Amino acid sequence: MSAVSLCYEFCARTHAGKVRTNNEDAVSVDALAQLALLADGMGGYNAGEVASGMAISFIHSEMARWLAQAGTRLKSFDLRRAMEICVDNANQAILGASEANPQYAGMGTTLVLGVFQGPRLMLGHIGDSRCYRLRSGELEQLTRDHSWLQEQIDAGLLTRQQAAVSTSRNLVTRALGVEEVALLEINEFEVQPGDLYLLCSDGLSEMVHHADLTELLAARSALDEKAARLIDAANANGGRDNISVVLARASAGPRKQGLMSRLLRA
Template sequence: MRVRWAAATHPGRRRASNEDAFCARPDLGLFVVADGMGGHVAGEVASRLAVDTIEAVAERGDAAAPDDRNCTLAERRLQAGFERAARAIADQTMTNPRLRGMATTASAVLIAADATAIGHVGDSRIYLHRDGVLQQLTHDHSWVAEQVMMGLMSAAEARQHPWRNVVTRALSASDAPEVDLSPLQLLPGDRVLISSDGLHGVISEERIAVVLGAGEALERTCQQLIEDANGAGGPDNITTLILEIDVP
């Protein structure tokens, strides 16, 4: 499967530093976005450590042991990467007290020879844009997402709520990660967007769909999404990573 990709990241208009990190390894079929938490330095360390660890596990081809979920090999490789990333964060917090409490989200796509899979923890997101329709493939592990699911809050209200950055799952030193894993069937012409919440936390899915479907080059599409997020206030770090499938 042939894949083109582009990525862009920006600290946003209200942050002095950028705690997002990303990885694009088309040779491995691996694409990851992570959004660090824990304040300046700690958040940057957590996100970069998670991305680097997931990449290293993919390079080695390690995989979690099979279980009763009948996961594909690609899913088990992502599971192994996320588990090792959490352990790496725990090891760092034990040796450096300044980093205690750090954590990160992570959303990843792994395109393997046998199957494609996504793995996800936190409130970064993976979207599929196909035939003009945008579909969110991941579920946010956040307090506001739970309120939206229960019908207690609208998506627009969630984007403005003061607790919108409170996540209920992350890669951290505290617990073994509970990773959402699922297979993904990709078709020619599909675009896949992996983004930190600095994008979808302020920009509507309707606008994201318009930008992805405009037919612009991937690099320009990434930049347009960041410009839109900054135009809406840019309250957080913004990362966009876009894949395009089977481009001639």
């Protein structure tokens, strides 16, 4: 029996925005490992930049090495566990650096980590950086913010309209590198041909409305052009924060031949 495989295309871009002089976001993609990462750092001076850079570099290196050794036949449990271990190791490294260097005290970072394996996405996140999926023209947020505002919304204490104008938008309830244990939320999703996934920092999601994100992502254009237009839109609306975009698009690959088909062709 033949089956449709999936091919993935990736693109990553980051921009300081129009207000901040330095960029505390970090992004990375690995087409071979089918890995996508994004982090939004926090802390005084350049500490946020250090935290996000450490997180992306450490997790990318460890996950890519583990995926190369593990091969393609991975059980969900094993992949989840590998993600948790890599993130925990990065958490300890960032926490250790902040404790050893007074200028880095209190630094931390959000994280979105996506591992694409055939027809599935294993998605992990900490903080308020997000992942969206565009499917058949509909844009859906796959992650749930780990933030004070989201907790207030969930408790019925704030409406989404009130939250949108709150001055407490940047208060995250989870971050990497600030406590001994970093709680990585992991969810698994089925991937379909034509799906487009967007990982982004809040410098994009807070500056561009959902409807505009949908329109920009749905436009017929190459991934690098989509990423550039998303960043341009955030800057056009004020660019108050660093803006980071990671895109991953799934398409149908060549059909895999079954055993009988291969024997008949031999």
